[in-house]
Structure formats: structure tokens, C-alpha cells
């Protein structure tokens with residue numbers, strides 16, 4: 054098995070007395086979808102913020118693409134090929150759908166300290182954007198102003214933005230949240246096709262999605278990984294059932 | 304190139320829309336080009352110098368809108384750059400280095416250095432803190448200028464000659480200076496227009512709406528903002544050099560905070576972030592001040608409410624209104 058693209062080693066993070074990340078060690082390997090589940094407030098988003106560089110861990114190291122990125126800024130990690138989505142949709146609302154994604158493609162294609170020439174007319178960027186929009190099924194909405202999309206469409210747009218970055222890994226924070234059944238079914242299909250090309254770290258509450266996609270599942274409770282393994286093992290684990298799945302299984 | 308092809312093949316629609324976008328500005332430039340002729344018939348030197356001042360403030364306002372309208376950086380110290388350019392010109396002319404070929408590069412270097420240093424500090428903050436810290440840096444420069452006793456101190460510095468251009472005494476003629484300023488204004492307008500549509504401008508505009516997202520895409524928002532801050536500062540600095548030549552006088556009031564406030568009002572009145580906003584705002588504000596102050600000494604009593612009404616009823620500013628008119632004309636045509 055090839056070496057992991059992302060590795061967390063002994064991460065700690067507390068907010069005052071609250072320990073949000075407690076000695077978390079986990080990794081993400083090429084070709085896999087690693088799901089991170091856990092009850093509300095377990096510290097999943099806090100962990101993702103540390104991975105992407107929005108928050109600094111109090112202790113521990115983060116390795117991405119063979120480099121120690123613990124002290125790197127978010128934009129430096131993104132340049133290394135780390136693409137993330139946000140639990141609360143994060144797009145450029147005043148831009149068109151196409152321009153949102155073209156901006157992501159622009160980040161991957163040469164310098165953006167170019168002061169002349171119309172960015173909107175750069176065919177290479179627009180083509181890359183349309184390709185990503187086609188994958189998530191949003192190409193028909195390319196000229197819509199992003200702020201006026203439906204909630205589900207905005208979630209899809211965020212995935213297209215991440216894809217247009219031609220990432221080495223996708224870090225997704227509850228991509229299905231607030232989506233209708235049909236939309237999330239479609240997203241599951243998309244992600245299943247994607248994961249062989251781009252490894253995915255997936256935070257998700259939708260258990261149907263988790264068990265449909267994940268090759269490995271880690272369970273986070275009170276900031277600590279209480280179990281990690283194949284989906285069937287996790288489903289069968291009594292500790293997990295009582296701590297988390299219990300409410301589902303009952 | 305590709306762009307031109309696209310326009311050519313998509314018929315007249317797109318081309319006329321592009322023309323429509325700059326139509327109000329083209330009209331203003333055309334009228335300004337007639338300025339010296341109008342002055343000969345009516346108003347004389349007074350009108351020429353008023354229009355020159357109007358154009359110079361418009362250059363500064365256009366550069367400020369790159370920060371406010373495109374970048375979301377409300378700088379309350381932009382006049383400092385006008386002052387910096389003006390003082391570089393004033394001091395160099397006084398010291399006998401009067402040629403623009405020396406003054407302009409020096410003013411550009413000074414504005415760049417001041418912008419990099421103060422921008423790097425100010426851009427660590429945002430919102431109200433950014434407004435206050437840019438104001439503070441502006442005031443620092445204001446007091447520095449006031450204490451330059453060798454160059455007039457509080458009273459300011461009278462210039463006995465204007466700059467030469469590569470050794471030629473071109474600018475002693477008001478008409479030449481006038482057209483130099485007009486060309487610079489058109490250049491500033493075109494430059495900011497190009498910047499806004501470029502890759503750089505796209506990142507800047509996106510970061511105004513959602514900096515976290517833009518960082519997560521791999522852009523250092525700070526670097527893009529600082530670059531914009533330097534570009535805007537240099538543009539205002541160049542306006543300052545020309546302003547010193549036009550007025551043949553430099554004083555601390557060139558960079559008073561009131562001047563910075565006036566520039567913000569121009570941007571807001573004209574319509575933040577709109578192609579023609581700062582230009583129309585500057586023209587309207589200078590014209591309005593001039594008219595009202597000739598009617599009554601207490602012109603600010605009329606001006607204040609007028610400004611409030613504009614902001615309330617024309618939220619997109621004068622340029623928004625102008626764009627709507629152009630669109631209506633085009634539909635009718």
C-alpha cells in the first residue's frame with residue numbers, strides 16, 4: 054500500500070477548558086474514502102479546520118503530500134493540493150457559478166499576479182470549470198449568480214470548486230447536509246466515482262452515505278478517536294453503538 | 304484576441320453593451336476635452352484650474368475605488384499619497400531638480416515604500432480598525448509635512464516654476480498641463496478597468512466577498528490586497544505630482560484627513576465598485592461644492608442633506624443611475 058497523502062499525529066486542541074481534539078492520530082491513503090463520524094460537537098469541524106490551517110493545533114503534527122504543514126497557512130496547503138469544503142457553504146455569492154469554479158481553476162494554473170487580459174475570456178480556465186461543473190451536474194446553471202442557487206445546488210457548487218483545484222485530497226465537511234434525497238443520492242454516486250482518483254476525508258452525519266462510500270470509518274467522540282476500522286467492524290463495535298450509533302440502531 | 308473574436312462573432316449585442324458600460328465616462332472625457340475652449344469663451348483661467356483640480360481628484364478617487372469598491376478596504380488615509388506626490392514634486396522643484404523624468408520616478412518610489420510599509424501593517428486589521436489605522440498613518444504624514452520648516456511648514460510651499468518634461472518647458476502653459484492631466488485621467492480609468500477584469504482583479508473581488516474561501520483556494524489574500532494598496536497609492540501619488548504643478552503650491556492641507564474623507568464621499572456618491580462610479584462622483588462633488596459655495600457661505604448645510612438623500616435613494620450611486628439611463632437608451636435605439 055502506498056504511503057498516506059495526509060497524516061495527523063497526536064493532534065491536540067482545546068478551547069479554554071473544552072478539549073475539542075484529544076490526541077487524534079489518523080491518515081488518508083490514495084484511493085480511499087475515510088469517513089469521520091461522531092455526534093454533534095464531537096470536534097469534527099475543529100479537526101478539519103486544523104487540517105486546512107484555519108485553526109492551529111496546540112500540539113501534534115500534520116503531514117500532507119510528504120511535507121510537514123503544521124505551520125503552513127491555509128493558502129499554502131491549498132497550493133500543495135488540499136481542497137476542502139465547508140460545513141457552512143462557502144462560495145463567492147456575487148460571482149456567477151462559472152466564475153466561482155473558474156477562480157478555483159485559476160489557482161491551479163500559473164500566477165494570478167496578472168494585471169491585464171480578461172480573466173473571463175480565458176478559455177482554459179472556463180473549460181476546466183465546465184468540466185468540474187459537469188461532474189457535479191451543475192453545468193446548466195453556469196451563468197446563474199451563485200448567491201441565488203438553492204441550498205443543494207450551493208453544496209454541489211462547493212464540490213465543483215474543490216474539484217477544479219485538481220486536488221491531491223478532498224476534505225469534505227458534511228457535503229450532504231441539507232440536501233434532498235435525490236440530490237444526496239446523486240452526490241454519493243459522484244463521490245464513489247471520484248474516490249479512486251482523489252482520496253476523500255469525509256465528515257458526514259448521513260449514515261447511508263457513510264456506509265455507501267467509506268473504505269474506513271473513524272469515530273470521534275469528545276475529541277477522541279474511539280474506534281477506527283472497516284465499516285462492518287464499526288457497525289458491529291459495541292462501544293460505538295452505545296456512544297453514537299445507538300440512537301440509530303434503537 | 305480570443306475576446307475580440309468572440310465579440311465579432313456574437314454580433315453587435317456584446318460590443319454595444321461594452322460601449323454602453325463606458326459611455327458615461329466617454330461623455331465626461333469628451334466634455335473635459337472641450338474645457339480649455341470653453342474657458343476661452345467663458346470663465347477664463349479660473350475654469351481651467353477648477354477642471355484640472357476636478358480631474359486630479361478624480362484620478363485619486365478612481366484609485367481609491369480599487370481599494371474600497373473592488374477590495375473592500377476602506378482607507379481613510381488616501382490623501383496621504385496625494386500629499387506625498389505633491390511634496391516630492393514641491394521639494395524637488397525647489398531644490399532645482401524640476402524635470403518630470405526625475406520627479407515621477409521619485410514620487411512612484413516614495414508612494415510604493417509608504418504603501419508597502421503602512422499597508423503591511425494596516426492590512427493585518429479589518430473593518431473599523433483598518434479605517435482608523437489608515438487615518439492614523441495619514442495624520443502622521445500630515446504632521447510630518449507641517450513640521451518641514453525648510454519647505455514652508457504649516458504655511459506651505461510656493462513653487463516659482465513648474466516641472467519641465469525632458470528639459471522642455473511644456474507645462475508652463477496651462478493648456479498643455481490640462482491635456483496632460485486629462486490623458487493621465489483617461490489612463491487611470493482604463494488601468495483600473497483592466498485590473499478589475501484581470502486575474503488579479505478577480506481574486507481581489509472574490510476576497511472582498513469571502514476571504515476564507517479565497518485562502519482555501521490557495522491565494523494569499525494579504526499579498527493581493529497589499530499589491531492593490533500599492534497600485535492605488537502610486538496612482539494617487541502621481542496625481543499629487545500633477546497637483547503640485549497645477550497649483551504651484553504645496554501645503555499640509557493637500558493631505559489633510561478632510562481630503563481623504565472627501566475622496567471616500569466621491570466613491571460612495573458615484574457608486575462603489577462601478578466602472579464609472581469614482582469618476583462621476585468626483586466630477587459631481589467638485590461641481591456641487593463649487594456651485595453651492597458660490598451661492599451661499601453655508602453651502603455645507605445644503606450639501607450634507609443632499610448627500611444623505613443620494614445615498615438613501617440612489618443606492619448604486621450616480622453611476623448606477625447613469626447605467627440605467629444608458630440601458631434605457633440602448634433598448635429604445
Ligand SMILES: Nc1ncnc2c1ncn2[C@@H]1O[C@H](COP(=O)(O)OP(=O)(O)OP(=O)(O)O)[C@@H](O)[C@H]1O
Pocket residue numbers: 068071073091092093094095096097098099100140
Ligand atoms: N472557536 C471556538 N471557540 C470555542 N469553542 C469552540 C470553537 N469552535 C468549536 N468549539 C466547540 O468545540 C466543540 C467541537 O465543535 P465542532 O464544531 O468541531 O463539532 P462538530 O463535530 O463539527 O459538530 P457538528 O456535528 O455539529 O458539526 C463544540 O463543543 C464547540 O462548541
Ligand SMILES: [Mg+2]
Pocket residue numbers: 097098099140
Ligand atoms: Mg461540524
